Amino acid sequence: MALYSDKVMDHFQNPRNVGKLDDASGIGEVGNAKCGDIMRMYIKVEDGIIVDCKFNTFGCGSAIATSSMATELIKGKPVEEALELSNKAVVEALDGLPAYKLHCSVLAEEAVKAAVKDYYDKNGIAYDPELFKNVENCEHCQE
C-alpha cells in the first residue's frame, strides 16, 4: 500500500487555495521550522462568512495536503463553523493519514483557529479564550 491515500496525493500535488491574501481579515501561523512544518492560513471574512481563504505551508506531503483540505472545508462557511473544524474531519476528508502524520492535521486545525483568532483580535470581536487554548501549542514542538 502506498504511504498516502489518493486524496492526500491529489491535495499535495494539486493543492487548492495555495497562495496569499493581500486583503486578509485574519492570518494565522502555527508550527515551527525547527520541527519541519509551518502553516500560514489567510482568511477573508465578509458578513461573518469566510469568503476567501489561502495558505502557505512549509512541510511534508501531508502538511501540504491537510492545509489544502482545511481551506476547502472552511471556504464559504460562517466563521463560527470554521472554528468547529476538527483535525479528525480533515483526516476523514482526506481518506485517512498514517498515524505518525496525524499531527499535520492537528496543525491544520490550529492554523484555521489562529487565523480566526487574528480576525477576532483585529476587529475587536469578543470571544471565549478557551476556544483557542491549544493554538500555537503544537505538542511536538515543545521542548
Add this chain to the structure above:
Amino acid sequence: MFVYADNAATTCVSRAAVDAMLPYLLEDYGNPSSLYAFGQKAQEALQASRETVAKCINALPREIYFTSGGSEADNQAIVSAARAGARKGKKHLISTKFEHHAVLHTLSKLQKEGFEVTLLDVHEDGVVRLEDVEAAIRPDTCLVTIMFANNEIGTIQPIAEIGALCRERGIPFHTDAVQAAGHTPIDVEAMNIDMLSMSGHKFHAPKGVGVLYAKKNMPLVNIIEGGAQERGKRAGTENVAGIVALAAALKESCDHIEENTAKIIPMRDRLFAELSKIPHSKINGSLEHHVPGTVNMCFEGIEGESLLLLLDKEGICASSGSACTSGSLDPSHVLLSLGIPHEVAHGSLRLSIGEYNSMDQIDHIIEVVPKVVAYLRSISPVWDELEKGTREHLI
C-alpha cells in the same frame, strides 16, 4: 524518464550475481551441511565464495563470516569486542556521532549494561580527526568502531591511519564498510582493520546477505545460536545462493572500481555544479574524502519529504534526511552531527548514483530539482520570511 538515484539505499542485482546464484536455487539446492555429494556441491560453492570475498579485501578465507547483512555484522563485531573487553575489565568503546543506527543502537544497548561510550565529533566536513581518536583512547578502551564511508553524505574516514593507531595501542578496530565495499579499495591488512562489515545489496548482490570479516585472533560471540555453521560463530543454514551472488557481485565491483569511479565522478560533479546554482543551497560533507556516487545537499526553506514526493512524480528516486522521512521528530542525526541547524537539515536531498546511471539521467535530475525546489519555496511561509528579511538565512 525513470532515474534510480538511491544507490546508497540499495542497488539493482547485477547480471553476474544473478547468473552466479541461479544454479544454487534451481539445481544445486542442497544443504551445505549434508554429507552426500549433492550437499557438498553447495559446501564447495560456499568455500569458493569465501575465498573470493577474502581476496577482494586481502583477508584469509577463514576470516570471512557470512551474515544476513550489514546490521548483523555490526552487531556481532561490537558485542564481541565488548564481551572480550569486559573479561579484561575494559568497558570503554569509541565511535562517532554519525554512525549507522546498527552501530549506534548496539552501543546504546551496551551503555545500558554499564559500558562507557565516547562518540567523536565529525566536524563540519564529516571527517573524524585522528587526533580526536587518539585523545579519546583510554587504558580501558576495548573497541574503536568508525565507519569507512558515511551512508548519507558519503565522506570517507581516515581508516588506515586510525587502524595504525589502534594496532599500535593494541585496541581492536572495527569499521562498518557497508557504503565503501565495492566502491573504494579496501585492504584489511594494509589498513590494520580487525573487523569489518559489508552488505551485499549495496554492491549489486541481493538483499539479506552480508559479511563480517574478523581477523583470526578476534574472539567472536554468537548473535544467532544454533548449528555449527560459519565455524560455529553464526548459526542457521547458509543462504548459499545469496552468498554466491554476493561473492560474484563483490568481485565484479572490485575489479571495476577504477572504471566505475571514472564513469561516476563526472556525473556526480555535474550534479554538484548545477544544483549548487540553486540559491541558498549547501553541499554537505567534504568533497575531498568522498565515495564517488553520493551527493548530499540542503535547500533552505523547503522540507525534504515533499521534495522527494515531487521528484518521485518526475520519475526520480532519491532520499532525504528530513524528520518526516526518518519517521522521527528530528532530522537525520548525520546532518545534525555536522552542525547543520534543524530547519536546514529538514530540506536535505541525497542523490546516490552508480555505474548504472547515465548522463541523460543526470540531465533530467538537474532539470527537475531546481523547478521543484522553486515551487516548494513559492508556497513556503519560511521562504517568504527569508525573502522578506524577517527571518535570517542560515545558508
